[in-house]
Amino acid sequence: MADTKREIERKYESDDSGLPDLTGVGKVAAVLDKGTAELDATYYDTVDERLAAASLTLRRRTGGADAGWHLKFPVAPGVRDEIRTPLADTVPEEIAALVRSRVRDTELIPLVRLRSARDVRHLVDADGTLLAEASIDDVTAERLTGKGGTAQWTEIEVELADGGDPAFLDQVEKRLRRAGVRPSTSPSKLARALEQTAGRRRRKPKPSKPTTAGDHVLAYLRTQRDALLDLDPAVRRDVPDSVHRMRVATRRARSTLRTFRAVLDRAVTDPVGTELKWLAGELGIDRDQEVLTERLTAALDALPPALVTGPVQDRLATWGRTRRSGAHGHLTGVLDSRRYLTLLDTFDALLADPPLRKAADRKPDKVLTKAVHQDLARLSALVEQALDLPPGADRDLALHEARKKAKRTRYAAEAATPALGTPARSLTASMKSLTTLLGDHQDSVMARHTLRELSAVAHAAGENAFAYGVLYGREEQRATAAETRLPGLWKKIGSGAWG
Structure with a gap:
């Protein structure tokens, strides 16, 4: 049975300085170390990357608290709806149906594998209520088609807790910027992996202005x-x-x-x-x-x-x-x-x-x-x-x-x-x-x-x-x-x- 979760998050470039102290940002009373999770995700798409072109991501992930199949739909910048189903060897029908209008008769194939070591922090208020999850992800990307390029990078991700006020993320970003942390130039890990493992910069063609x-x-x-x-x-x-x-x-x-x-x-x-x-x-x-x-x-x-x-x-x-x-x-x-x-x-x-x-x-x-x-x-x-x-x-x-x-x-x-x-x-x-x-x-x-x-x-x-x-x-x-x-x-x- 599929579950739907509204995901509101922001991604940032990270260097060796790591995550600055976020205590005192908004209602943050403490930053709790939740340890490191090892995540292994394989992203699926058609050979001509139809899902990626529509900013959709389909993955099978193990590790962490939400292992399973995930399909993400863009809602607004930094906001996506994530459809989740339990782990299975092949794409579940509930997920496959949601991409059928784009995939049609074309096969979904493993396109990219992302392995991440996720260092997790919970930002909580004085009552211990979760406000957001901040993590530092050390990512290794491997393209599974063509010449099989690889890439590595580190990024910071801040995800708002369910029901949280998005304005809180503005407060966190202000602190991160003061510490020299800048927003990521890629909208998602998959988008960055596709670009860096392709060996060339991915550019969307600009639509020509109608004249006739x-x-x-x-x-x-x-x-x-x-x-x-x-x-x-x-x-x-x-x-x-x-x-x-x-x-x-x-x-x-x-x-x-x-x-x-x-x-x-x-x-x-x-x-x-x-x-x-x-x-x-x-x-x-x-x-x-x-x-x-x-x-x-x-x-x-x-x-x-x-x-x-x-x-x-x-x-x-x-x-x-x-x-x-x-x-x-x-x-x-x-x-x-x-x-x-x-x-x-x-x-x-x-x-x-x-x-x-x-x-x-x-x-x-x-x-x-x-x-x-x-x-x-x-x-x-x-x-x-x-x-x-x-x-x-x-x-x-x-x-x-x-x-x-x-x-x-x-x-x-x-x-x-x-x-x-x-x-x-x-x-x-x-x-x-x-x-x-x-x-x-x-x-x-x-x-x-x-x-x-x-x-x-x-x-x-x-x-x-x-x-x-x-x-x-x-x-x-x-x-x-x-x-x-x-x-x-x-x-x-x-x-x-x-x-």
């Missing part, structure tokens, strides 16, 4: 592809909001392929768009359930107790838990599927060799402006059509279609913003306001559908269904309020239309 219409479209698509890869393990771990963010990245990518068809040949991109639509739909099963459960729960909590009759809370909680549990299990299977992994390969291939049309080489102003205008015109027709319909199912459907087109227009404006600046940024903000309003309306439609179902089940079970009716009425009011606000908002958007 094609450059801007491809840059936006790369951002969405990277988001898919970054969010895949978070979705598997059921990190809050990760499904939503992954679904948005999928939709952004698909919308970009459709909107900028003057830049990219749709004969090539349409099959990719079809698969992105499939993925967004699969992600939507989990996300829609999550949104609906949160909406209904909040609405029920807002009701006066006198209006809550029958076991409404229990039924709603059971409904949400059962539906979402099944949805997340299904989604995990999707992310392990051959279809999904093939989509990632195809997306990579499209970005590596994009099917550019003649307009791609032109300056972005006219090309991107025209594409956004076309989306805006289609949206305008849908909104006007919806406003002409009487309240009811047909209008609900028309508003839902307008919402989808508003999202596409928003994503088009986002992609154009680096090239077109303030006008595109303003249009993005307008589309966000519109999609928020239309989204609340659509959520009300779905909530009323669910309330009818729950009410019928409760009635059949002999329960009082009064509360479901109250909630239904309130959802009708929310939908009516959204429809009432729409003409004014749309008029405001139209009067300040971009371009």
